Amino acid sequence: MDANQPIGVFDSGLGGISVLREITALLPGEDYIYYGDSANAPYGVRPTEEIRQLTTVVFEKLIAQGVKAIVIACNTASSAAGEFLRGKYPQMPIVAIEPAVKPAVLSKKGGTVLVLATAATLREHKFRHLLEIYKGQAEIIDFACPEIVEAVEHGDIRSAGLRKSLEERFALVKGKGVNRIVLGCTHYPFVRKMIQEIAGSDVMIFDGAPGTARQLVRQLTERNLLRGDSRKGSIVWQNSSVDPALLALSKRLFSLRE
Numbered sequence: 716m717d718a719n720q721p722i723g724v725f726d727s728g729l730g731g732i733s734v735l736r737e738i739t740a741l742l743p744g745e746d747y748i749y750y751g752d753s754a755n756a757p758y759g760v761r762p763t764e765e766i767r768q769l770t771t772v773v774f775e776k777l778i779a780q781g782v783k784a785i786v787i788a789c790n791t792a793s794s795a796a797g798e799f800l801r802g803k804y805p806q807m808p809i810v811a812i813e814p815a816v817k818p819a820v821l822s823k824k825g826g827t828v829l830v831l832a833t834a835a836t837l838r839e840h841k842f843r844h845l846l847e848i849y850k851g852q853a854e855i856i857d858f859a860c861p862e863i864v865e866a867v868e869h870g871d872i873r874s875a876g877l878r879k880s881l882e883e884r885f886a887l888v889k890g891k892g893v894n895r896i897v898l899g900c901t902h903y904p905f906v907r908k909m910i911q912e913i914a915g916s917d918v919m920i921f922d923g924a925p926g927t928a929r930q931l932v933r934q935l936t937e938r939n940l941l942r943g944d945s946r947k948g949s950i951v952w953q954n955s956s957v958d959p960a961l962l963a964l965s966k967r968l969f970s971l972r973e
């Protein structure tokens with residue numbers, strides 16, 4: 716590997732752009748290939764084996780383009796295929812994301828931590844293991860919000876329909892003392908503001924993306940793969956879907972600040 720090679724960042728679709736925003740803020744001089752597998756999104760409702768097959772196809776595409784590291788900017792792919800991909804590509808620096816349960820649990824005492832993630836993430840061993848570690852320290856509950864993934868993929872993140880559907884989900888946990896929310900799917904930060912409004916302003920929200928970006932910096936530093944020069948890097952946008960609207964939507968999500 717060479718420091719001048721690009722970094723591959725991928726997700727089942729456009730959600731990983733919320734992670735790419737954090738990474739480029741820390742490492743503006745690097746070149747990136749962002750790969751969205753929107754033709755196969757959502758991953759969150761698929762069986763583990765299928766997610767492994769799909770992510771292998773994406774890895775092959777990124778490796779063929781000479782990336783020096785790959786960020787799995789998708790909690791679902793990280794949970795279902797992270798270890799599998801590390802075993803298959805031992806030479807490739809791989810950074811995976813996981814729901815920010817640890818900082819949420821450790822942030823305060825009392826109340827309940829609500830983890831929002833896909834059905835696949837919530838059923839996988841990686842998340843069950845996190846629960847085992849932290850369940851003695853906080854009440855932890857969870858549910859999936861597949862409608863957010865759908866809304867982000869269509870660029871429809873402010874709709875009244877989405878708000879109504881989320882209000883209904885949150886009504887089911889009313890009275891459970893939720894005071895912290897973990898955004899355990901990389902599509903969800905694009906509706907962070909709506910979630911905050913529904914949950915209430917005193918609820919703290921946690922996102923795994925900044926920690927993932929810091930982890931990438933650590934891995935590249937350890938392997939001497941950080942670009943040393945001061946330059947403005949580039950982003951190449953790639954997607955498995957042929958929908959021509961996706962390029963503009965990707966760029967719009969990338970510059971969105973909530």
Ligand code: DGL
Pocket residue numbers: 726727728730731756757758759760788789790791792833836864899900901902
């Ligand atoms: N963005 C993905 C995640 O972080 C999942 C969305 C999907 O279901 O494809 O889990």
